[in-house]
Amino acid sequence: xxxxxxxxxxxxxxxxxxxxxxxxxxxxxxxxxxxxxxxxxxxxxxxxxxxxxxxxxxxxxxxxxxxxxxxxxxxxxxxxxxxxxxxxxxxxxxxxxxxxxxxxxxxxxxxxxxxxxxxxxxxxxxxxxxxxxxxxxxxxxxxxxxxxxxxxxxxxxxxxxxxxxxxxxxxxxxxxxxxxxxxxxxxxxxxxxxxxxxxxxxxxxxxxxxx
Amino acid sequence: xxxxxxxxxxxxxxxxxxxxxxxxxxxxxxxxxxxxxxxxxxxxxxxxxxxxxxxxxxxxxxxxxxxxxxxxxxxxxxxxxxxxxxxxxxxxxxxxxxxxxxxxxxxxxxxxxxxxxxxxxxxxxxxxxxxxxxxxxxxxxxxxxxxxxxxxxxxxxxxxxxxxxxxxxxxxxxxxxxxxxxxxxxxxxxxxxxxxxxxxxxxxxxxxxxxxxxxxxxxxxxxxxxxxxxxxxxxxxxxxxxxxxxxxxxxxxxxxxxxxxxxxxxxxxxxxxxxxxxxxxxxxxxxxxxxxxxxxxxxxxxxxxxxxxxxxxxxxxxxxxxxxxxxxxxxxxxxxxxxxxxxxxxxxxxxxxxxxxxxxxxxxxxxxxxxxxxxxxxxxxxxxxxxxxxxxxxxxxxxxxxxxxxxxxxxxxxxxxxxxxxxxxxxxxxxxxxxxxxxxxxxxxxxxxxxxxxxxxxxxxxxxxxxxxxxxxxxxxxxxxxxxxxxxxxxxxxxxxxxxxxxxxxxxxxxxxxxxxxxxxxxxxxxxxxxxxxxxxxxxxxxxx
Numbered sequence: 001x002x003x004x005x006x007x008x009x010x011x012x013x014x015x016x017x018x019x020x021x022x023x024x025x026x027x028x029x030x031x032x033x034x035x036x037x038x039x040x041x042x043x044x045x046x047x048x049x050x051x052x053x054x055x056x057x058x059x060x061x062x063x064x065x066x067x068x069x070x071x072x073x074x075x076x077x078x079x080x081x082x083x084x085x086x087x088x089x090x091x092x093x094x095x096x097x098x099x100x101x102x103x104x105x106x107x108x109x110x111x112x113x114x115x116x117x118x119x120x121x122x123x124x125x126x127x128x129x130x131x132x133x134x135x136x137x138x139x140x141x142x143x144x145x146x147x148x149x150x151x152x153x154x155x156x157x158x159x160x161x162x163x164x165x166x167x168x169x170x171x172x173x174x175x176x177x178x179x180x181x182x183x184x185x186x187x188x189x190x191x192x193x194x195x196x197x198x199x200x201x202x203x204x205x206x207x208x209x210x211x
Numbered sequence: 212x213x214x215x216x217x218x219x220x221x222x223x224x225x226x227x228x229x230x231x232x233x234x235x236x237x238x239x240x241x242x243x244x245x246x247x248x249x250x251x252x253x254x255x256x257x258x259x260x261x262x263x264x265x266x267x268x269x270x271x272x273x274x275x276x277x278x279x280x281x282x283x284x285x286x287x288x289x290x291x292x293x294x295x296x297x298x299x300x301x302x303x304x305x306x307x308x309x310x311x312x313x314x315x316x317x318x319x320x321x322x323x324x325x326x327x328x329x330x331x332x333x334x335x336x337x338x339x340x341x342x343x344x345x346x347x348x349x350x351x352x353x354x355x356x357x358x359x360x361x362x363x364x365x366x367x368x369x370x371x372x373x374x375x376x377x378x379x380x381x382x383x384x385x386x387x388x389x390x391x392x393x394x395x396x397x398x399x400x401x402x403x404x405x406x407x408x409x410x411x412x413x414x415x416x417x418x419x420x421x422x423x424x425x426x427x428x429x430x431x432x433x434x435x436x437x438x439x440x441x442x443x444x445x446x447x448x449x450x451x452x453x454x455x456x457x458x459x460x461x462x463x464x465x466x467x468x469x470x471x472x473x474x475x476x477x478x479x480x481x482x483x484x485x486x487x488x489x490x491x492x493x494x495x496x497x498x499x500x501x502x503x504x505x506x507x508x509x510x511x512x513x514x515x516x517x518x519x520x521x522x523x524x525x526x527x528x529x530x531x532x533x534x535x536x537x538x539x540x541x542x543x544x545x546x547x548x549x550x551x552x553x554x555x556x557x558x559x560x561x562x563x564x565x566x567x568x569x570x571x572x573x574x575x576x577x578x579x580x581x582x583x584x585x586x587x588x589x590x591x592x593x594x595x596x597x598x599x600x601x602x603x604x605x606x607x608x609x610x611x612x613x614x615x616x617x618x619x620x621x622x623x624x625x626x627x628x629x630x631x632x633x634x635x636x637x638x639x640x641x642x643x644x645x646x647x648x649x650x651x652x653x654x655x656x657x658x659x660x661x662x663x664x665x666x667x668x669x670x671x672x673x674x675x676x677x678x679x680x681x682x683x684x685x686x687x688x689x690x691x692x693x694x695x696x697x698x699x700x701x702x703x704x705x706x707x708x709x710x711x712x713x714x715x716x717x718x719x720x721x722x723x724x725x726x727x728x729x730x731x732x733x734x735x736x737x738x739x740x741x742x743x744x745x746x747x748x749x750x751x752x753x754x755x756x
Contacts (some may be wrong), residue, residue, distance in 0.1 A: 023215075030219060034226050041230050045237060052241065073277065080272055080356035085406040100725045103656025103735035 261351040263386045264395040265365060265378060267402040268437075268615045272356060272395075273365050274379070274447075279352035280334035281327040282345060284316050289344030293317060296342060303336045304329065316344075327370065328352045328449075353379075355447035361405045363461040364398075364439045364560070364613065367447040376450070376459070378613060381559045397615045399435035404428050407726035409440045412700065415719045416442055419705035425462035425592045426719070428727065429697045431600040431688065433616050434609030434624075436558065437696070437731075439463050439593070462703065464556040465564045467589040470701070471666030471712075473599075473686040474585030475523055475531045476636055476643075478538075480602055481546045483519075484632045487537035491519045491635070491749055495530035502577045507532050507584075518749040523639045523662065524647040528584045535583025540574045543582065549627045550598040550608065556591045557611035564591045585664060592684070596699040599686050603640070603660070603694040606633040638743045641691045646753045652685055652717035654724040656735025660694075661687015661720065663712035668704060680704045683712035685720040690733055691741040698723055 092098050107113050265274040282304075289296065297313035304312070304326050315323045327350070329337075334347050353368045366377020373387075374380035382396055412424040428438040441462040445451075450459070460466060482488040494516035499508035509527050522530035535543060547553055547568070556563040567589040569578040581587040593611065601608040606628030616622060628636075640660030644653050648663045664684040667676035684701045688694040700719040709715060728735065 026215065026219065030222055033223065037226065037230060041234060045234060048238075049241070052245075056245070070278070073275075077275060077277060077354050077356065081354075081358075084357045085360055085402055086358060086410075089406060089410050101729050101735070102725075103737050106656065106735045108734060108736060 266395045359444040362444040363441040367450040405438040408438045411722045420707040421705040423703040427596040429596045431604035461562045465562045467564045469666040471585040471664035473664035478583040482534035531584040532580035599697045603688040648713045652720040658690035660691035665712040683715040685716035
């Protein structure tokens with residue numbers, strides 16, 4: 001219980017001693033309430049922060065998705081333009097030369113397919129390798145190759161004899177092997193002047209410096 | 212006591228409001244420091260296409276939209292040196308000349324476009340120039356990946372983004388319907404068939420130095436247009452020019468031509484259907500007919516009367532005219548109406564030609580006879596394809612459509628010819644290829660049937676015909692034992708080499724069939740031929756086919 005008292009002409013609060021503990025309890029309760037309120041406010045705020053952060057992350061993700069979607073769209077469009085049918089046709093006309101199937105190439109049933117196996121076996125013609133003797137070896141060719149190019153392995157007069165011996169295994173000229181090995185090493189050491197694709201599809205590869 | 216309570220309440224109130232102020236301050240700090248400007252999700256919305264895509268029947272994209280920019284100048288706001296700015300812009304926009312850019316920068320008005328349809332990379336470079344007098348506007352642009360392929364069918368959009376031709380124009384409302392934005396319009400077109408048709412027509416056009424060409428591939432069971440070509444074509448991505456230019460004229464649906472002898476099978480079918488011709492063995496004299504001021508004769512007259520199949524095999528004008536004469540104008544007109552020849556070209560496109568035919572009061576005997584073999588009536592190649600589809604599929608006319616019909620759904624048709632007539636004419640069309648003028652159209656194994664048509668072009672002053680300029684056409688179907696597809700090829704005014712359809716349009720037909728038949732699932736089978744036993748003894752088969 002508080003009362004007003006005068007002291008030296010000034011008005012002041014005066015609490016009765018027995019009420020001091022009650023006042024302290026009152027202030028403590030108020031303190032607890034304030035602390036509780038602040039605690040709840042802080043907890044709510046941290047929650048709000050979390051929500052805000054999640055929302056921001058979602059928006060960022062959506063933006064990334066949209067950007068990726070646009071990029072995909074653009075790439076897809078580019079791909080479609082590059083593989084457009086008129087372009088494929090041009091490649092076919094100029095390089096691939098594929099043609100539609102003909103009636104003779106079409107097999108209607110497995111019997112026709114099996115009939116392919118009964119075709120008479122054609123004996124492969126005997127291959128005969130000969131060396132051209134009228135070619136002058138290039139100046140930069142290995143000495144061994146120049147020797148071979150300049151010196152006919154078989155004299156032209158004996159061509160008939162060569163034809164007769166063609167059925168038998170011919171002795172391998174060690175000089176020829178050396179020349180081939182040398183050329184192979186030079187080829188391997190040469191810097192790749194042409195795209196790998198051209199090598200793979202076995203097209204004539206222009207040597208470095210040539211047009 | 213009351214004061215204590217009041218003090219407590221006051222303290223709570225102060226604390227509460229202080230807390231609120233602190234919270235608001237924190238929130239403001241958070242917004243200022245971490246969240247940045249308010250987000251509206253604009254990026255997500257921008258990813259959506261403003262116009263629906265167009266696909267072919269197998270899902271190949273024929274037209275799609277992408278975000279592009281337009282760069283414009285506000286000449287009064289330009290701060291930097293205009294000549295220098297034009298030079299820098301020309302480096303970024305190689306498709307525009309420096310002079311044209313400078314002209315736009317010096318334009319006396321307030322606003323002038325410098326370039327449209329520029330890509331984002333170019334837009335970014337222009338933005339980096341930093342001149343306030345340059346404006347970049349976002350605009351949706353249409354991309355046609357196949358460039359000229361099917362240009363007349365797919366169409367194009369104008370600068371304002373609305374459809375200006377073809378399907379883009381005909382289905383503009385559907386394509387811009389916001390509720391169906393993500394749903395593509397699926398055409399009946401098969402892009403592979405379209406490519407084959409266009410490339411073969413182009414090859415022949417170049418070879419014979421022709422003025423133009425057109426072609427149609429039609430599914431006879433559904434009326435779907437699998438391909439439709441008109442050459443010369445234009446680039447749908449930058450159509451440019453005026454719509455009246457020759458390249459913009461759709462010769463397959465808008466141009467009307469007298470398609471000549473390709474009409475004869477239709478006349479034969481009409482005559483057989485109505486009983487005007489009662490037997491295949493009936494004979495028709497080849498002696499010239501003189502009627503009013505006309506003389507109707509055969510180009511290579513046979514010295515003997517021709518049977519019905521022979522009339523088609525030898526493409527007899529006289530024989531067909533006699534058959535038409537027996538039918539009369541009313542019957543002929545009724546059939547032509549049922550086949551759609553008296554209406555505009557069928558289908559959804561708005562570029563539909565109005566056919567030319569004799570006026571009612573002028574549809575006399577001579578008109579009946581000349582119309583009977585395809586003269587005096589001008590139709591589009593699409594008309595002809597639709598009529599041939601009706602002729603060969605058993606006699607039922609299905610509505611022609613450019614849109615894909617769902618699998619398994621059969622459109623309602625209208626019967627025009629009897630099945631028997633259709634079967635007999637199919638056999639005769641096969642013979643016209645094997646033993647007649649269309650032998651160069653015979654794609655081996657695909658049992659092709661059809662008829663050539665060579666017609667002289669009308670003079671520019673519309674007073675008679677030009678004997679040196681022809682329209683060559685081949686209309687046919689395959690496989691004739693069970694027809695599934697009709698192909699019409701037309702080459703306009705070939706000027707190099709032969710000018711007859713058998714040498715110009717028929718080889719195109721053959722090449723097209725050779726290319727599209729495997730794609731369409733028709734297998735070549737040399738042993739499978741349509742039944743022509745009913746014609747035995749009625750014609751002389753070629754000794755060596």
